[in-house]
Amino acid sequence: MLYNVTNAEIILFLFIGIFLIPVTIIWIFIYRKYKKTEKALLEKSRELDSFFSSSRDLLCIADLHGNIKRINKEWETTLGYRHVDVQDHKFFEFIHPEDLQNTISAIDSLRNNKQLLNFVNRFRAKDGCYRSIEWRSVSHESMIYASARDVTEQLRERESLLLTQYILDRAPDSCIWLDDEANVIYVNQKACISLGYTKEELLSKKLFDIDPCYSSSQFVTDKESLKQKKSMIFETTHRTKAGVDFPVEVSVNYFEYKGKFYSLTFDRDLTERKKAEEQRKRIEQKLNQVQRIQSLGILAGGIAHDFNNILSGLFGFIDLALMQSNDSSVNKNLSNALSAIERARGLSSQLLTFSKGGEPIRRPEDLFPFVKDTVQFALSGSNVSCTFSSEKLHTCNIDKNQIGQVINNLTINALQAMPGGGVLSITAKNVLLREDQNQPLPNGLYVQLSFSDTGTGIPEEKLPHIFDPFYTTKPNGHGLGLSTCYSIIHRHGGSIEVESETGKGTTFKVLLPATNESPTITDPEQRVIHKGSGIFIIMDDEEFIRYFLSRIIESFGYTVLCAKNGKEAIDLYTETNKKGKKVRSMIFDLTVPNGMGGYEAIQEIRKADPETPVFVSSGYADDPIMANPRKYGFTASICKPCQTNELAQILDECLI
Numbered sequence: 001m002l003y004n005v006t007n008a009e010i011i012l013f014l015f016i017g018i019f020l021i022p023v024t025i026i027w028i029f030i031y032r033k034y035k036k037t038e039k040a041l042l043e044k045s046r047e048l049d050s051f052f053s054s055s056r057d058l059l060c061i062a063d064l065h066g067n068i069k070r071i072n073k074e075w076e077t078t079l080g081y082r083h084v085d086v087q088d089h090k091f092f093e094f095i096h097p098e099d100l101q102n103t104i105s106a107i108d109s110l111r112n113n114k115q116l117l118n119f120v121n122r123f124r125a126k127d128g129c130y131r132s133i134e135w136r137s138v139s140h141e142s143m144i145y146a147s148a149r150d151v152t153e154q155l156r157e158r159e160s161l162l163l164t165q166y167i168l169d170r171a172p173d174s175c176i177w178l179d180d181e182a183n184v185i186y187v188n189q190k191a192c193i194s195l196g197y198t199k200e201e202l203l204s205k206k207l208f209d210i211d212p213c214y215s216s217s218q219f220v221t222d223k224e225s226l227k228q229k230k231s232m233i234f235e236t237t238h239r240t241k242a243g244v245d246f247p248v249e250v251s252v253n254y255f256e257y258k259g260k261f262y263s264l265t266f267d268r269d270l271t272e273r274k275k276a277e278e279q280r281k282r283i284e285q286k287l288n289q290v291q292r293i294q295s296l297g298i299l300a301g302g303i304a305h306d307f308n309n310i311l312s313g314l315f316g317f318i319d320l321a322l323m324q325s326n327d328s329s330v331n332k333n334l335s336n337a338l339s340a341i342e343r344a345r346g347l348s349s350q351l352l353t354f355s356k357g358g359e360p361i362r363r364p365e366d367l368f369p370f371v372k373d374t375v376q377f378a379l380s381g382s383n384v385s386c387t388f389s390s391e392k393l394h395t396c397n398i399d400k401n402q403i404g405q406v407i408n409n410l411t412i413n414a415l416q417a418m419p420g421g422g423v424l425s426i427t428a429k430n431v432l433l434r435e436d437q438n439q440p441l442p443n444g445l446y447v448q449l450s451f452s453d454t455g456t457g458i459p460e461e462k463l464p465h466i467f468d469p470f471y472t473t474k475p476n477g478h479g480l481g482l483s484t485c486y487s488i489i490h491r492h493g494g495s496i497e498v499e500s501e502t503g504k505g506t507t508f509k510v511l512l513p514a515t516n517e518s519p520t521i522t523d524p525e526q527r528v529i530h531k532g533s534g535i536f537i538i539m540d541d542e543e544f545i546r547y548f549l550s551r552i553i554e555s556f557g558y559t560v561l562c563a564k565n566g567k568e569a570i571d572l573y574t575e576t577n578k579k580g581k582k583v584r585s586m587i588f589d590l591t592v593p594n595g596m597g598g599y600e601a602i603q604e605i606r607k608a609d610p611e612t613p614v615f616v617s618s619g620y621a622d623d624p625i626m627a628n629p630r631k632y633g634f635t636a637s638i639c640k641p642c643q644t645n646e647l648a649q650i651l652d653e654c655l656i
Contacts, residue, residue, distance in 0.1 A: 056074060059147050061146075106121075110137055116135065120132055196241035213237050226254045231251070250265050250266070314337075383421035391430065403492070406489060414506070427452070441511065448511050533558060536585050570601055619639075
């Protein structure tokens with residue numbers, strides 16, 4: 001049976017068709033769009049996950065309270081943490097205690113400013129060590145998104161660079177960087193101070209502007225050599241902004257950076273070192289002079305001793321001849337002979353100055369008017385005038401005879417330097433030596449004597465030798481004058497220096513230690529004729545000395561017994577006492593070859609007799625025993641050669 005469709009049904013079907021078809025089409029479109037969008041979102045999510053997991057930076061998501069929500073795999077590589085190790089842990093749990101407050105403040109700032117860049121703190125890794133982490137963070141809604149990098153090594157390198165910069169800037173030596181064209185690209189503070197430039201001025205200079213000895217061609221040559229050796233050390237000269245040159249030691253090192261040549265130089269100012277080296281050389285020269293003189297002294301002392309023994313014989317026999325002669329013409333010749341021998345004694349005295357172990361016989365003395373009198377006497381009859389300038393001087397502890405010899409030698413030296421006449425200027429002043437003056441002498445008070453002439457001067461090449469024994473520039477000179485001066489002043493604890501310029505003159509400066517002792521006051525020497533009586537023992541190893549000395553002593557009224565060594569003298573003394581006779585006095589020779597000398601003999605005599613006057617005699621006039629005879633048991637000393645009137649005065653003073 002056919003079903004009849006009503007109009008209402010037709011209308012319903014039409015409505016449904018008209019409504020559902022578009023809706024279906026729209027739904028299909030929307031569904032397809034949704035799927036496409038979903039696919040794109042999934043794709044984006046995969047990309048984000050891939051980026052999050054593969055990023056070499058540390059990525060972190062946390063809430064605004066600091067609770068960690070998510071981290072990437074780089075955390076495990078850098079810090080050792082996996083996601084499960086830190087999830088929902090407080091960010092602050094991992095911060096170094098010293099950085100915690102700054103980190104809290106940074107997160108507070110992040111909440112307000114929404115962004116935080118280049119914030120660095122120390123984050124604890126899983127192994128317990130702290131790493132320096134640099135953060136870049138933003139906040140969005142209620143979350144914080146952060147990326148970070150481990151900058152521990154970069155900070156160490158930066159700190160190392162800063163430390164290096166600090167050290168170079170404050171290095172005690174000048175530090176200069178040069179590029180491959182010799183341009184100055186860095187200088188430290190010391191370089192600026194040494195050269196007198198500002199840093200900006202030096203950075204506009206080339207090496208050749210500060211090193212006048214260096215040329216561009218030399219720089220090229222040295223650059224190639226430096227590439228091979230990597231470092232070099234040499235001496236050169238630098239010039240300051242004021243144009244003053246000074247010596248430097250340069251230590252240069254080669255570097256190559258990004259294919260370019262660089263050199264770093266450390267420059268040390270050698271000015272003070274050079275001065276010290278010159279001072280050391282001068283001191284070494286002085287020491288060498290002392291050693292040469294000491295070596296010569298061993299020989300000179302022996303020669304002078306024997307020479308003085310011979311002179312003693314000449315003095316003695318001539319004195320005896322004078323005593324026995326009534327012929328005036330003969331006496332005149334004998335007196336002239338004594339004068340000639342006296343000059344020979346002066347030469348012997350200079351030789352003795354070198355003798356080993358010699359000591360000046362020193363007393364506190366005023367140098368003026370002694371210096372003035374000695375100089376004027378030496379210049380008498382010459383065409384050289386003299387001027388004196390002196391302040392109130394300290395007293396000096398000196399051997400007046402030896403210092404007189406120095407003054408006389410320096411005066412004669414000046415006189416010979418001015419054959420056509422001239423002026424000798426003598427100045428004297430007190431000086432105080434301090435450590436900072438680089439003097440070879442001990443600190444303290446000294447008196448300085450300066451002898452300045454207007455003569456020919458001494459050539460520079462001869463100056464180092466003028467104090468050498470037997471060195472002379474004069475045709476008739478014996479070369480002992482200045483070396484004697486040097487030896488005497490040295491033994492007095494002083495120094496002697498010379499300054500000279502050819503054609504303008506020479507100045508000798510003598511320094512003598514000052515003393516607080518009062519000067520010795522002595523009466524002028526008086527010549528007397530001594531008279532005495534009693535037994536007088538003479539001990540000397542030289543027969544001719546025993547002969548003439550006994551004749552002279554006998555002429556004074558004594559009975560003389562002679563011995564050739566100390567043992568014989570002791571035996572004579574003992575035998576005389578056994579006979580009930582008293583020995584009035586004795587003279588002992590200090591040195592007896594292959595026998596008992598005076599020192600050993602006096603020790604034995606003094607055991608039994610501490611009172612009898614005993615004199616020590618020697619050609620070694622500067623021996624310590626001769627300088628201080630009482631210390632060794634003797635009454636006084638008699639220096640060979642000795643004239644009759646000198647012996648008479650000594651005996652008259654001691655044999656009361």
